[in-house]
Every structure is written in C-alpha cells, then in structure tokens.
Amino acid sequence: MNKTAVITGGTKGIGKAIIQKLAQEGFDIITCSRSWDELEELKAEIEEDADVTVHIMRADLSLRTDTDAFIKTINQTVDRIDILVNNTGVFLPGELTSEPEGNLELMIQTNLYSAYHLTRGVIDKMKDRKSGDIFNMCSIASITAYPNGGSYSISKFAMYGMSKVLREELKPFGIRVVSVLPGATLTNSWSGIDIPEERFMKASDVADAVWGAHSLSKNSVVEEIVIRPQLGDL
Numbered sequence: 001m002n003k004t005a006v007i008t009g010g011t012k013g014i015g016k017a018i019i020q021k022l023a024q025e026g027f028d029i030i031t032c033s034r035s036w037d038e039l040e041e042l043k044a045e046i047e048e049d050a051d052v053t054v055h056i057m058r059a060d061l062s063l064r065t066d067t068d069a070f071i072k073t074i075n076q077t078v079d080r081i082d083i084l085v086n087n088t089g090v091f092l093p094g095e096l097t098s099e100p101e102g103n104l105e106l107m108i109q110t111n112l113y114s115a116y117h118l119t120r121g122v123i124d125k126m127k128d129r130k131s132g133d134i135f136n137m138c139s140i141a142s143i144t145a146y147p148n149g150g151s152y153s154i155s156k157f158a159m160y161g162m163s164k165v166l167r168e169e170l171k172p173f174g175i176r177v178v179s180v181l182p183g184a185t186l187t188n189s190w191s192g193i194d195i196p197e198e199r200f201m202k203a204s205d206v207a208d209a210v211w212g213a214h215s216l217s218k219n220s221v222v223e224e225i226v227i228r229p230q231l232g233d234l
C-alpha cells in the first residue's frame, strides 16, 4: 500500500510542486482547489507520470462547510496520512489602513482557519499511528512586516503561531510539525509583476526542502524551513 499525502491547494504553484515531488516518491495524493477542471488536469498529469492515485475534490477552503466536506472525504478515502501539507493561501496586497473591507476576514479564513479546522479534522489518523509529518505553509511575511503586506502578513504571523503550538502539542504523538517560511517564489501569486524570473525562488526548491525535512530519521525534526531568493527578499 502506498503512503498517502494530503496537500491543500494543489493545482498550482508550491502545492503542485510538492505533489509532483511526493508522487515521484510513490505517495498517493489527496488534494483540493476551487477549480474542478484544473483538478482533473492535475490528476491526469500526475497519474500519467507516476504509479500513484490522485484523489481530487472541489472545495473552497475559505468556507467552513467546504472544509468540513473535504475532511469527511479524506477520512472516508484513506486509512493513513503520512504527510499533511496545509498549503492553501491567497495573497491580496494592501495596507491595513486602506485595504478593502473584508481582506482580513478572507485571508484569515483561507490562510489560517482552513489549516486549523483541517488539521483538527484529520489528526486522529496520525495520532493513532503515532507518526506523520505536518508542513504548514507560512511565509517570510510570518516573521517580517513590510509595506503592502497588510492582512496577508497578519494571517501568516497567525499561521506561524499555530504551527509552533502544534509542534509542542504533537511531540508526544511522534508527529513532526514543520513551519515552512518561503520568500518570493515564482507562482500565480506574483502574476503581472515586472521582476526578472531569476529574482524568485522556484516552487520545486520549496518542494525539495520539504522532501529533505521528511527524509530525516524520526529522531529529528526540522522545526522551521526559512528559504529565500539567493539575492534576498524582494
């Protein structure tokens, strides 16, 4: 039986790169996003390249009802979860005092609450086996405030806080919790920005760092992965 990884928001960017890496390593995948067409494309692409199964579900994780439905699907579909990647996130730039009303709510719901509820909803599968790795997609914006970061930065500070709490709580269960803090990574989040490609990290580098952390012996945990463009933050 293949190992299983749950990755939220897997059709693009960092989530997709992690799915590609884990599928190459023989993991069955469960993922979600808001676009059924893109999910079907992802499933076909990954299953053509690797001998694994990709389970897909359309779910908007900014909504509690969809998050609960995804949790139910996960718990009904797989017996084990070896890796959980809380990756879903949206970036709406702005400043606290002038950003549109509702930015904070949307990004807290999408970037934080989705991970909180999903983790709570599936954690028993890891606790029962006393094993599993959780990767929480934080950001350099989790530790650095910058102009135009706005509510995104608030949501990512909160995600980092949640990740640290989980790390402490899950130590006795043999579950490793890793906070991933990438800098600027070339994905859809940056579409339309006029900055040379070489200035960004590759999503595949974040995926390789995740795989490296997973590959250590169970005696060790990489608590934080801080990874930046070689020339520094944008």
Ligand SMILES: NC(=O)c1ccc[n+]([C@@H]2O[C@H](COP(=O)([O-])OP(=O)(O)OC[C@H]3O[C@@H](n4cnc5c(N)ncnc54)[C@H](OP(=O)(O)O)[C@@H]3O)[C@@H](O)[C@H]2O)c1
Binding pocket: 008, 009, 010, 011, 012, 013, 014, 015, 032, 033, 034, 035, 038, 059, 060, 061, 062, 063, 087, 088, 089, 090, 091, 110, 111, 137, 138, 139, 140, 181, 182, 183, 184, 185, 186, 187, 188, 189, 190
């Ligand atoms: N790129 C960067 O520079 C960077 C740096 C630091 C941290 N991060 C973090 O890394 C994570 C991934 O970012 P990315 O740049 O790879 O983003 P991306 O390219 O925009 O991909 C985001 C993925 O999440 C899905 N998604 C977005 N909103 C969703 C929702 N409400 N419900 C379900 N799925 C949703 C998207 O699909 P749909 O839109 O079709 O739903 C897509 O599959 C985020 O948490 C982001 O904050 C990114």
